[in-house]
Amino acid sequence: MTLNDYLYYVILPLLSLAEILVFIRFIKGPSIIDRVVALDLLITIGIGIIAIYSIINNQPTFLDIAMILALIAFLSTVAFSYYLEKRNKND
Amino acid sequence: MTDVLIYIFATLGTLFALLAAIGIIRMPDTYLRISVNTKAATLGVGLLLGAAAVYFYDFSVTTRVQAIVIFILLTAPVGAHLIGRTSYFLGNKLWDGSVIDDLKDRYNKSTHELKSDPEQVEENNSKQDSKTDRNA
Numbered sequence: 001m002t003l004n005d006y007l008y009y010v011i012l013p014l015l016s017l018a019e020i021l022v023f024i025r026f027i028k029g030p031s032i033i034d035r036v037v038a039l040d041l042l043i044t045i046g047i048g049i050i051a052i053y054s055i056i057n058n059q060p061t062f063l064d065i066a067m068i069l070a071l072i073a074f075l076s077t078v079a080f081s082y083y084l085e086k087r088n089k090n091d
Numbered sequence: 092m093t094d095v096l097i098y099i100f101a102t103l104g105t106l107f108a109l110l111a112a113i114g115i116i117r118m119p120d121t122y123l124r125i126s127v128n129t130k131a132a133t134l135g136v137g138l139l140l141g142a143a144a145v146y147f148y149d150f151s152v153t154t155r156v157q158a159i160v161i162f163i164l165l166t167a168p169v170g171a172h173l174i175g176r177t178s179y180f181l182g183n184k185l186w187d188g189s190v191i192d193d194l195k196d197r198y199n200k201s202t203h204e205l206k207s208d209p210e211q212v213e214e215n216n217s218k219q220d221s222k223t224d225r226n227a
Contacts, residue, residue, distance in 0.1 A: 003094050007101060014105045018112035025116050025124075033121050033178040037128050040170065041115055044132045045108050047159070048139035052101065055143055060152045063143065067159050070166070077170035081177040085203070 007056055015049050036080045043073040093145055100142035107135030120186035121178050129171040133163055 019042060026038035047066045054062035114127035137160045144156040180203060185192055196209040 003097060006098065011101050011105050014109055018105075018109045021109075021112035021116050031121060031178070031181065031183055033174060033181065033183060034124060036174060037121070037125050038115060040174075041111060041128045041132055044128075044136055044163070045112070047163075048104060048108055048136045051136075051139045051143040055097070055101075055146045060143075060147050060149065060155075063140075063152065063155045063159070066140070067155065067162070070159055070162050074162075074166040074170055077174055081170075081173040085177045085180055 004056055007052055011052055012049070012056075015045060015052065018045055019049075032084065036077060040073050040077050043069055043076075093148065096145050097142045100138050100145060104135045104138030104142065107131050107138065111135060120189070121183045122175060122185065125171050125175050125178070129167045133167050136160075136163060 022038050022041050022045065026035055026042065029035040029038060047069055050062050050066045050069070054060055108131075111127055111131035114131060115124050118124045118127055140156045140160055144153045147153075179194060179198070194205075197206055198204070199206070
C-alpha cells in the first residue's frame, strides 16, 4: 500500500466521518452556542482535509486556502459571540 | 524515512480529529464541548499540517504551515473564552454532574462586569432592579 493509497482510502474517510459526526451536532445542537462551536470545529477539520488533499495532489498552493479558512473560523466565532452577547444585554 | 514520518503524523492527526468529533457529539454540556473543540482539534490539525510540511520539504511550504499552526494556537483559546463567556450570559445550564460554579452571582446582570465579591454585585443588581421598577 503506497502513501497515496493510505491517505486516500484510510485517512480521508476517517476525516469525513469526523465531519459527519460534527455536522450531526451542528444540526441537533440544543443552543445556538453549540452550533457556533460545531461550525468552528467543521472549519478546523476542513483545514486538516485540505492539508491531506494537498499531499495527495502534490499541490502546495492549497495551503493558502487553509490559512484563509483559519482566519474566517476565528472571525466568525468572535463576531457571533460579540453580537449574541450584545443582543442579550439589550433585553 | 520521510514516508514513515508522514504515516505517523497523518494517523495521529486523524485520530485526534476523530476524537474531537466524538467528544463534541458525546459530551453532556456546552462548556465541555467548547473545551474539546479547542484542545483536541488544535493538536489534530497541527499534526496533519505537519505531515504536509514533511512531505513537501520546502521552505515556503514550511513557513506557511508554521503560520497556520501558530495562528490556530493563538486564536483557539481566545475564541473559546469569548464563546464560553457569551454562553454563560445566555444562561446555558451546567451539566448536572458539575461540582462547582465559580462565576455564580459574580456577574452584574446589566453591565456584564465581573466582581470578586458577590455582595457588591448583589447591591448593584438590586439597585438596577429598583430603577427599572420605578421606570415601569
